[in-house]
Amino acid sequence: MTNSPNTQEMSKAALNRLPAYLRYLKKIDKQDVETVSCTAIADGLHLNSVQVRKDIALVSSVAGKPKKGFVTKELIADLEKFLGYDNNHDAIIVGVGGLGKALIGYASFSNYGLNIAAGFDVNDSVIGTFINKKPILSMDKMPELVKRLNIKIGIIAVPAASGQLVADQMVAAGIKAIWNFANTHLAVPDNVALKNEDLAASLALLSMQLKNFAE
Amino acid sequence: MTNSPNTQEMSKAALNRLPAYLRYLKKIDKQDVETVSCTAIADGLHLNSVQVRKDIALVSSVAGKPKKGFVTKELIADLEKFLGYDNNHDAIIVGVGGLGKALIGYASFSNYGLNIAAGFDVNDSVIGTFINKKPILSMDKMPELVKRLNIKIGIIAVPAASGQLVADQMVAAGIKAIWNFANTHLAVPDNVALKNEDLAASLALLSMQLKNFAE
DNA sequence: TAGATTGTTAATCGATTAACAATC
DNA sequence: TAGATTGTTAATCGATTAACAATC
Numbered sequence A, B: 001m002t003n004s005p006n007t008q009e010m011s012k013a014a015l016n017r018l019p020a021y022l023r024y025l026k027k028i029d030k031q032d033v034e035t036v037s038c039t040a041i042a043d044g045l046h047l048n049s050v051q052v053r054k055d056i057a058l059v060s061s062v063a064g065k066p067k068k069g070f071v072t073k074e075l076i077a078d079l080e081k082f083l084g085y086d087n088n089h090d091a092i093i094v095g096v097g098g099l100g101k102a103l104i105g106y107a108s109f110s111n112y113g114l115n116i117a118a119g120f121d122v123n124d125s126v127i128g129t130f131i132n133k134k135p136i137l138s139m140d141k142m143p144e145l146v147k148r149l150n151i152k153i154g155i156i157a158v159p160a161a162s163g164q165l166v167a168d169q170m171v172a173a174g175i176k177a178i179w180n181f182a183n184t185h186l187a188v189p190d191n192v193a194l195k196n197e198d199l200a201a202s203l204a205l206l207s208m209q210l211k212n213f214a215e
Numbered sequence C, D: 001t002a003g004a005t006t007g008t009t010a011a012t013c014g015a016t017t018a019a020c021a022a023t024c
Helices: A012-030 A038-045 A049-059 A072-083 A098-105 A107-112 A139-149 A160-173 A199-214 B012-030 B038-045 B049-059 B072-082 B098-105 B107-112 B139-149 B160-173 B199-214
Strands: A089-094 A114-121 A134-138 A153-156 A177-180 A193-196 B089-094 B114-121 B134-138 B153-156 B177-180 B193-196
Touching: A012 A038, A012 A049, A012 A072, A012 B199, A038 A049, A049 A072, A072 B199, A089 A098, A089 A139, A089 A160, A098 A114, A098 B098, A107 A114, A107 B199, A114 A139, A134 A139, A139 A160, A153 A160, A153 B199, A160 A177, A177 B199, A193 B199, A199 B012, A199 B107, A199 B153, A199 B177, A199 B193, B012 B038, B012 B049, B012 B072, B038 B049, B049 B072, B089 B098, B089 B139, B089 B160, B098 B114, B107 B114, B114 B139, B134 B139, B139 B160, B153 B160, B160 B177
Parallel strands: A089 A114, A089 A153, A114 A134, A153 A177, A177 A193, B089 B114, B089 B153, B114 B134, B153 B177, B177 B193
Antiparallel strands: none
């Protein structure tokens, strides 16, 4: 069992680091670096090497070779599989304002296994249009499409005031994971995954750091 | 000293929670709730009450009253002060693609004390235009404007490949805090604050949760 | 007064880092 | 072979939670 990937044992903090590993590995793979040590990854990303080694051990399907490390391409494949980037998830997005438009247009999502199937809005001026080839539909159509395509991921990019309402509608339609860009706290059932993208919190962290440096 | 706000003792995790407290307090303040207990905040946000009490203790300028708690408006003012939302920071943004445009147009930033002074890009088709009343300028103009307005915060919203270059240019111009939306690891000097907005990592966390729920 | 809530000290929990034997 | 790197066990560190006396 030692080397089989194990979801249970991976902490959130560790999981957060995996995409960075993957990016680094893809970079050196492009440079035709065939094997890579955890020490090298740690150096490249300014992390502790033991930490990297433990994280990689949970993800890699094969043991690393002393002196050589891991085969770059194998490790990339293992990480992509672990992160679910290898099989595409469909998602919908509700709210096609500035941020919503940007997210629909964000081509990189396909690299992460995310495909935005459609956008929804209540604003007549965008309904019926296409953004990045994705149809923007009326909010009424949301439940039916979610059910028909068996979509599990919903992205919320509406103003804070409508956040909870949209979340409730998504849950009612069968959405099981909500990625919340609205600046508000959402209450969702325990069996629905929720990830808040709190730009205010990020900004607070940054300006606090800035303040400390200045002192 | 017990009740004076103290930057040093605040952990990153705690700091991350403060904006949520502030949002909650503003919400109940609108409902004319005059005093609030940490227990109530904890219940409202589904957090542990001792955790909230400790966080609030580090931020509040006055002690809470047993049985009543804190004066809502006072606590809001203390939080805004602590988070630096009361005095405006100027910032610039480099990269006026989809995400960059959305960020420039994001009105809520002003609520967080952030004012985007200008956007920069290398693309002639956007240079000279205005987005949300902010001028979009040629990248050449960036160092001069940063120095003249003494701007300390830079937002990076360029493709991953140009991320490091832009970061270097910002640092050279005197930027002391970088908010990085480009999907790449950045190397910056130790005296420059860096906050990565890693959408890939967020998405990974969400889809992992989704996977675990499904099993 | 009684009891809800405070601030604080101690216990627990989890994650990071250090140390080290195994090995290609 | 020698030494870089592995995987793992133990020590440290920090954050969360539990317990409790003080008090309005």
